[in-house]
Amino acid sequence: MDTFFLVLLVFLAILAAVDLFVGVSNDAVNFLNSAVGSRIAPFKVVLGVAAVGVLLGATFSGGMMEIARSGVFHPSMFSFSDVIAIYFAVMVTDVLLLNVFNKMGLPTSTTVSIVFELLGAAAGVAINRLIQNGESALGFGAYINDSKALGMISAILVSVVVAFLAGVIVQWITRVIFTFRYDRLFKKLGGIYGGFSLAMIFYFLVMKGAKGASFMTPDVLAFLDAYGTELVLGIFVVCSILLQLGMMFFKTNVFRIIILAGTFALAFAFAGNDLVNFVGVPIAALDSAHIFEAAGAGASASTFTMAGLEQAIPAPTALLLLSGVIMVITLFTSKSARHVIETSVNLSSSAAGEKEQFGATLPGRIVVKGAMKFGAFLTSVLPKPFLKFLASRFEPKPVEKGEDVLPFDYIRASLNLIVSAILIASATSLKLPLSTTYVTFMVAMGSSFADRAWDRETAVYRVSGVITVISGWFVTAFSAFVAAAIAATLVLKGGEVVSVLLMVIAIAVIVKTNFWPNKVEEAEKERIRLTDRDGIRTMLDHEIPRHFDNASELYGAMVYGFLNDDERTLRRVVNRASECLDELTEKRSLYYQMAKHPTDRADSDAKYFYYRSFTGMREIARTLVRTSTLTRDHVANRHRVFTGELAEYLKRLSVEVDAARRDVATFCKVGGDLTPLHTRMKNLSELVDQSQEAVLSDVNRFGLSLRGSELYLVLVQFVRELINRYEIVVTLQWHLNQVCRKEKLDVLNEAHSAAVPENSGRPVFPGTRKGAVTGSAMMADTPVRLSAPFVNKETKL
Incomplete structure (x- = not known):
């Protein structure tokens, strides 16, 4: 042969x-x-x-x-x-x-x-x-x-x-x-x-x-x-x-x-x-x-x-x-x-x-x-x-109560x-x-x-x-x-x-x-399997900036695709936004699997934070799908695109949203104070106000049709919703950081108590002395299921 x-x-x-x-x-x-x-x-x-x-x-x-x-x-x-x-x-x-x-x-x-x-x-x-x-x-x-x-x-x-x-x-x-x-x-x-x-x-x-x-x-x-x-x-x-x-x-x-x-x-x-x-x-x-x-x-x-x-x-x-x-x-x-x-x-x-x-x-x-x-x-x-x-x-x-279905x-x-x-x-x-x-x-x-x-x-x-x-x-x-x-x-x-x-x-x-094997996919699967507070925190630290990046990138592509009258780019934005929505919907549904496994109060709070965070991010993706679809149809129907001052407002909003990506990523990476991110979001909110007032104060100033005015306001309003939703999300992550920090302090103090006899003059770890604000007290004073004080109260998840 x-x-x-x-x-x-x-x-x-x-x-x-x-x-x-x-x-x-x-x-x-x-x-x-x-x-x-x-x-x-x-x-x-x-x-x-x-x-x-x-x-x-x-x-x-x-x-x-x-x-x-x-x-x-x-x-x-x-x-x-x-x-x-x-x-x-x-x-x-x-x-x-x-x-x-x-x-x-x-x-x-x-x-x-x-x-x-x-x-x-x-x-x-x-x-x-x-x-x-x-x-x-x-x-x-x-x-x-x-x-x-x-x-x-x-x-x-x-x-x-x-x-x-x-x-x-x-x-x-x-x-x-x-x-x-x-x-x-x-x-x-x-x-x-x-x-x-x-x-x-x-x-x-x-x-x-x-x-x-x-x-x-x-x-x-x-x-x-x-x-x-x-x-x-x-x-x-x-x-x-x-x-x-x-x-x-x-x-x-x-x-x-x-x-x-x-x-x-x-x-x-x-x-x-x-x-x-x-x-x-x-x-x-x-x-x-x-x-x-x-x-x-x-x-x-x-x-x-x-x-x-x-x-x-x-x-x-x-x-x-x-x-x-x-x-x-x-x-x-x-x-x-x-x-x-x-x-x-x-x-x-x-x-x-x-x-x-x-x-x-x-x-x-x-x-x-x-x-x-x-x-x-x-x-x-x-x-x-x-x-x-x-x-x-x-x-x-x-x-029966407690029965595993x-x-x-x-x-x-x-x-x-x-x-x-x-x-x-x-x-x-x-x-x-x-x-x-x-x-x-x-x-x-x-x-x-x-x-x-x-x-x-x-x-x-x-x-x-x-x-x-x-x-x-x-x-x-x-x-x-x-x-x-x-x-x-x-x-x-x-x-x-x-x-x-x-x-x-x-x-x-x-x-x-x-x-x-795809290392990214394997790491993602491993994060999904982790349902304790630390695993959820690690996963959210990775997911929150990633999805904010996706939203800001797609918003920028949508704005420039619209201003350039580029229907092909807008179709790609719609498709990618739909993919993001599907992904976030699937990951949000993991909460129902997590909730089946009984855990302590801290882990339950972490799962709740997970649910709230992915709900907020999913709603942004859903709004992005609707907004990009309207924008694509506007261009596909050959309606007029914006020029001059209106175009500059949209470009500036896109640039400022893109700049906020660094603050979100920094907070999720190192934790700490929310003030820099809050300042960024506040400035961005003021820019949204200016962009809306430019049209609402004088509708006839730019010669816009009703259809054009509505589309402009939708594009601007998306940024406001993005701000509100992600401020809630990062605040939830801040609370989750406190939960994890409090648990670690408790573990350290328990270990120290076992090693050092009582009344021996042993030091108490920071945040646990009498009268100090502990993680537990912080959680008691700051309700876990409330959004941050600076979040728009009309925005609900």
């Missing part, structure tokens, strides 16, 4: 290992979210159970490897060099495409990507061969395995709908039976519920999924076919009895067994179905190399057809196990995986005010509005006793796991790839919908999320197909030079994305 082909095989193996690491880091949330969110067991126990499921599931994925070999194209129509070009183009495209999608924040799926990349690369090579051989375009169908390809594509799309409906139906029936106050009834039926769950897990994972296992012998498969029903019934009866006895005599938590078993099942199903996305193509390339080598030295890579790939080739168990080991190591070592899990669990809560995973869309609003009208119609026609009965079954359990209860957590695992395992048994991300997401959406977690505060976001997932399917599919077709064409036309160039690009993207 040519050395270059060996290099390509090694490169594909490296990409497979990296794909496994990155894929598990991002997809671990799919099978760990429910167990972690319900806090049914320690995190290490959950990881251990999932690791066993991943390792065993990897060995059951052998049958899925057929997808990469012959599930999309007819290998007999392609030569060895063609097939290697297809597989190489697929892996390079996969790395580049997924990184682009992740960077843009677009929903994607490794399953959808790999299927359409295979289809696109095969189509690209086929079209090139047809052109090269002078054949008709009608011959294209002979290259593509359209029946299997359409079956897989349909299965991926239909699975989204099926998963949602399955989640709705199963959760609704279960909730009607057990309600949210399931403790009493569960004591009687918990054993049956657990036995049924375990029996279903065994049936779908082993009975259905065993056919594709790389180590299954014909005798074992025959035994399972002959006695499958008896085995499932036996597991149901035995498990039901044992679990019920355990609940009665040993107070066994059946939910812990069910949820951990469901975690195992979903991890098992994930590895069995998704492993082909990561290693299927490299293993298929290795099989191709073995077939080509077996043909002997006389075979030509450009003419030897790969009909051998259509035969049933068992996947190497050793390679599958090695892939499973890499996935397990990733679970235990990947910080990214833990962060994704943590974020997903935080976003699973339906508490008001927290950030939803998807934003609102017009189709989402239309669907919710229609659903509300349909619901009102059903309410009017259904018997009231029946509606009352249903309402009683779905009445939420009241939260979970994102979902044990019933929903167990069903999310089991239903998702059953759907994925069923597809694996049929050798149909599914997007585990889409399936688990849609099951969770369906179960939350059935649980009436979609209230008027969240419904539009959840529906928009469902629509986004489905639309993301099409975007991913189209992008993967086109990109892979182009990559395959480049490889065919450019040969070794282009292949090496693509390898270098792919390696650079991998290193940059996964092994070269």
Whole structure:
């Protein structure tokens, strides 16, 4: 075999290992979210159970490897060099495409990507061969395995709908039976519920999924076919009895067994179905190399057809196990995986005010509005006793004082796991790839919908999320197909030079994305995790000047863009202002996560300061969006811009706002006295007064239209609001400094008291002598939740 082909095989193996690491880091949330969110067991126990499921599931994925070999194209129509070009183009495209999608924040799926990349690369090579051989375009169908390809594509799309409906139906029936106050009834039926769950897990994972296992012998498969029903019934009866006895005599938590078993099942199903996305193509390339080598030295890579790939080739168990080991190591070592899990669990809560995973869309609003009208119609026609009965079954359990509210209860957590695992395992048994991300997401959406977690505060976001997932399917599919077709064409036309160039690009993207962390982003994440007073203070010391800088910079760009009649600059200002608003809204919502963790009074005050500060900064960003939008529209409509004295006032305001940046940054950096900043803001406020009076004292003086006058006053008023808001923010930060200072003095005095006996003439630290103003007294004399005396009293947060 040519050395270059060996290099390509090694490169594909490296990409497979990296794909496994990155894929598990991002997809671990799919099978760990429910167990972690319900806090049914320690995190290490959950990881251990999932690791066993991943390792065993990897060995059951052998049958899925057929997808990469012959599930999309007819290998007999392609030569060895063609097939290697297809597989190489697929892996390079996969790395580049997924990184682009992740960077843009677009929903994607490794399953959808790999299927359409295979289809696109095969189509690209086929079209090139047809052109090269002078054949008709009608011959294209002979290259593509359209029946299997359409079956897989349909299965991926239909699975989204099926998963949602399955989640709705199963959760609704279960909730009607057990309600949210399931403790009493569960004591009687918990054993049956657990036995049924375990029996279903065994049936779908082993009975259905065993056919594709790389180590299954014909005798074992025959035994399972002959006695499958008896085995499932036996597991149901035995498990039901044992679990019920355990609940009665040993107070066994059946939910812990069910949820951990469901975690195992979903991890098992994930590895069995998704492993082909990561290693299927490299293993298929290795099989191709073995077939080509077996043909002997006389075979030509450009003419030897790969009909051998259509035969049933068992996947190497050793390679599958090695892939499973890499996935397990990733679970235990990947910080990214833990962060994704943590974020997903935080976003699973339906508490008001927290950030939803998807934003609102017009189709989402239309669907919710229609659903509300349909619901009102059903309410009017259904018997009231029946509606009352249903309402009683779905009445939420009241939260006890001090109780930690979970994102979902044990019933929903167990069903999310089991239903998702059953759907994925069923597809694996049929050798149909599914997007585990889409399936688990849609099951969770369906179960939350059935649980009436979609209230008027969240419904539009959840529906928009469902629509986004489905639309993301099409975007991913189209992008993967086109990109892979182009990559395959480049490889065919450019040969070794282009292949090496693509390898270098792919390696650079991998290193940059996964092994070269952004220090600023990492530092930001670390600050966000700190919820004590010192951590909040450090974070605000960084965020306040940064966002004031953003606001002043954008105001300056807006003023000069307006005065220069530059619509393009104003469009950029609007976009950047919107980004700042989104960022501040997201960071402000972190308060609701902080507030869930009980702390002492000083930490609670610090969290309150955090909330007030980000509220003020967010309102400035919101005003900036409105102001910049008005300014952009004014210029876009070709209205007159300001000149002369009015233009000079705006320029001077912009310069003075920019100068205030240094005072804000200095205070946040060193603390201390607010007087210099207060003086700066007072002078700026007087300049705002002069700028307003110039127009208001004599409207006709400048010959302005009503529209022009309003815009000028809006531009000036923004500066006043900027002053008022940030004076409140920095005053809050001053109070927070006093809180932290007082705590440090208390700690120092306590340590000194322990070291020096009482009445020994020991010194007392400054600010703590009798009669002196301590941090505590300062906080008592200066109420924490009041703004500074010099702040405009009309400005409210």
